Amino acid sequence: MASGFESNPADVESCEILPASRPSEEPEFSGQSPSVKAPGLWGPWATIGWTLLCVVVMLAAQVVGLLTFVVLRIATNASPKFDDLATNGNVLALATLFSTPASVGLIAFLIRVRRYPIRDYLALNWPTLRTVLIALLALAALLGATDLTSHLLGRPLVPQIMVDVYRTAWLPALLLSFVVLAPLGEETLFRGFLYQGIAASRAGPIGAIIVSSVVFALLHVQYDWYGIVAVAATGLFLGVVRYWTGSLLLTMLLHGVANLVATLELFFQDHWLK
Numbered sequence: 001m002a003s004g005f006e007s008n009p010a011d012v013e014s015c016e017i018l019p020a021s022r023p024s025e026e027p028e029f030s031g032q033s034p035s036v037k038a039p040g041l042w043g044p045w046a047t048i049g050w051t052l053l054c055v056v057v058m059l060a061a062q063v064v065g066l067l068t069f070v071v072l073r074i075a076t077n078a079s080p081k082f083d084d085l086a087t088n089g090n091v092l093a094l095a096t097l098f099s100t101p102a103s104v105g106l107i108a109f110l111i112r113v114r115r116y117p118i119r120d121y122l123a124l125n126w127p128t129l130r131t132v133l134i135a136l137l138a139l140a141a142l143l144g145a146t147d148l149t150s151h152l153l154g155r156p157l158v159p160q161i162m163v164d165v166y167r168t169a170w171l172p173a174l175l176l177s178f179v180v181l182a183p184l185g186e187e188t189l190f191r192g193f194l195y196q197g198i199a200a201s202r203a204g205p206i207g208a209i210i211v212s213s214v215v216f217a218l219l220h221v222q223y224d225w226y227g228i229v230a231v232a233a234t235g236l237f238l239g240v241v242r243y244w245t246g247s248l249l250l251t252m253l254l255h256g257v258a259n260l261v262a263t264l265e266l267f268f269q270d271h272w273l274k
Helices: 009-013 044-076 089-113 129-152 160-168 171-199 204-218 225-245 248-272
Strands: none
Touching: 044 089, 044 171, 089 160, 089 171, 129 225, 129 248, 160 248, 171 204, 171 225, 171 248, 204 225, 225 248
């Protein structure tokens, strides 16, 4: 992927407050003939179609991870049981380990087909420290509001299914899955590829924020209605940050921090709130 990036220090310095990326502008290609014009972004419908394909590839790769776990359990247990596959943390970690490279690799290929710099297409810009701090404070407010709402509704901090995942997982693998791989893969797909294609259409950034948030929430069907609503709210927040800063790297960071906080809450709920 790195070979598709173009270094532009001015972009990094100006990413403190960018109302939106400029997907309609054609990138400059050093060493390229002036007669050769870059095709630009995928259109909105093509973007949606490719996004659905990415989701299918993610699910297929997760199945490969599941089968890998089954094979390993058969090989290491005389009498293997498989009644816990839906809530086993190691299954989740393996599924994420397989699905993230598959989806990110496909997205990188789709962008390179359009001869568009990956760095520009996905807004891989570093925000300023001030922007990061403001975004982290906003995330803290969102997480605090979510936890307070859960408490007022008499709900646990985290769903029981995630507690079961935590109890059955090898912690380093779970942390790698939650804090690094899931944010990388999901943000690349939703606030990166899907957002960019729709934001450049008539729907604009607002439409891109809404669509990416809805699809993001619908992929978390392991939760109940409240959990899906909470995921949608987080998706809306990350979409707004993507629009405000023009930085996908920042949404990856915020997503990872949110998942880290959720993991700490898992530990707290499992050990002190029994």
